[in-house]
Amino acid sequence: MPIERDRLLRLLANVWVNGTELHYFLIDGAEPQRKAVRDAFAEWKALPLGLNFTETTTRAASEVRISFDAADGSWSYVGRDVLGIPTTEATMNFGWDLTDDYGHTTALHEIGHTLGLPHEHQNPFSGIVWDVEKVYAYFTGSPNFWTRAQTESNVLQKFSTTEVDGSAWDPDSVMEYWFPAGLILEPAQYSSGLMPAGGLSAPDREWAKKFYPGSTPGPEVLVPFVSRPLSLGPGAQADFVLEPEASRQYTIATFGASDVVLVLFEDDGGTLRYLGGDDDSGTGLNARLRVRLLAGRRYVVRLRLYWAGGSGDTSVMYW
Structure with a gap:
């Protein structure tokens, strides 16, 4: 996974202007996987959000391009960063089945990145204290095989409070990772593991609507x-x-x-x-x-x- 792909917080520099219409192109994938992506876009929109998501059959007309490469994991570029990616390349990938509950949460998570939302565990207000070497050992091993630099970027790095705007830490956020026992030292209640509930949490819904209000005054x-x-x-x-x-x-x-x-x-x-x-x-x-x-x-x-x-x-x- 390329470093800096993944950053309910919002990275201030990557947020779309409210009212933007994002066109997404499904590069490949079996129809059940494609439908799962469409359903996840629809769930975000139905909050409601002041963004529109339109599927296009023309790659050149898309800002968001979605592949289904099982060898490449699940990832997405963040927010407006997709505008700098050549149309020949994907801006999001799904590396596993999206038709079960875990897959649905994965689809919501990666679309959340495209909306400009970073990982919740990188929230500067989280208070998470890591067992750093155990974190490196876990993520550099199977099934991730990340480098130490990728692990730093995707897990350990905390954002500056001047970079982000959002809620206090929400351990049930759709933007939160699942972590096994032994990686988190503090808060002590998560030393035995952190397992988000899955799907959009109440704070996810509240803050996403604040970021992208569904109704705004006319221009x-x-x-x-x-x-x-x-x-x-x-x-x-x-x-x-x-x-x-x-x-x-x-x-x-x-x-x-x-x-x-x-x-x-x-x-x-x-x-x-x-x-x-x-x-x-x-x-x-x-x-x-x-x-x-x-x-x-x-x-x-x-x-x-x-x-x-x-x-x-x-x-x-x-x-």
């Missing part, structure tokens, strides 16, 4: 050359509609010192097609897109504040 119209001031809280979002009167190159940018991601979509008959995005990645340099827009078309711009320690005072304009 406002953004007029060329008119700056729109914004004051956003951590994780908060603002949506705008652009309806250019001339076909030409435009610049869309934020001003100030807030850590935001800016994403542009074209409204294609009610379906929002991703055109591009920019993330200042905590540099305070603002987000900026240079793109050709066509007269008579409708576009949607979405901005989301990430870093909880950053200022939410900013403005957006296009010209």
Whole structure:
């Protein structure tokens, strides 16, 4: 498993803007396995979430590509990281049967990663104290055969409180691993093993809906050359509609010192097609897109504040 694939917390830099439509492509797999993936997407959506999941039969139109390679384990890239993966490659894999309860939880878990959720045991608020050498011995052995670096990345590493936003540790989270006896020293109650209940826990449901609220106010119209001031809280979002009167190159940018991601979509008959995005990645340099827009078309711009320690005072304009 490649290092850094897996990170109910939310990694601030990897969260989608609310209202995004994710297109997933099933590369192969028997029909019962494919149906299990569809059912898991539907369960996340039904919370409800402010994300849409649409299966596509065209690999090039997909942001999420799912394979069923039994020799490659189960894994997923995290959140918006999938946008950097070539369309020739999978962004998620399932390495075992998904038709039983454990398989269903696996499908929910890996889709959770695609939503931007990291492993729950890496929660900086968990208070887990590991028997580190036993953890290395367990995960470098069968059936995982991870390297020590992979074990560090997927299990032992705790995220900084500035990287994540979410609940106190939830040992029953769908994003939590199962751990055998002897790996956890503290809390003492888990020294005999940690066995999550399976499926989405109540905190999973609560926090996922907070991250991606199912209903949000409609977007406002953004007029060329008119700056729109914004004051956003951590994780908060603002949506705008652009309806250019001339076909030409435009610049869309934020001003100030807030850590935001800016994403542009074209409204294609009610379906929002991703055109591009920019993330200042905590540099305070603002987000900026240079793109050709066509007269008579409708576009949607979405901005989301990430870093909880950053200022939410900013403005957006296009010209």
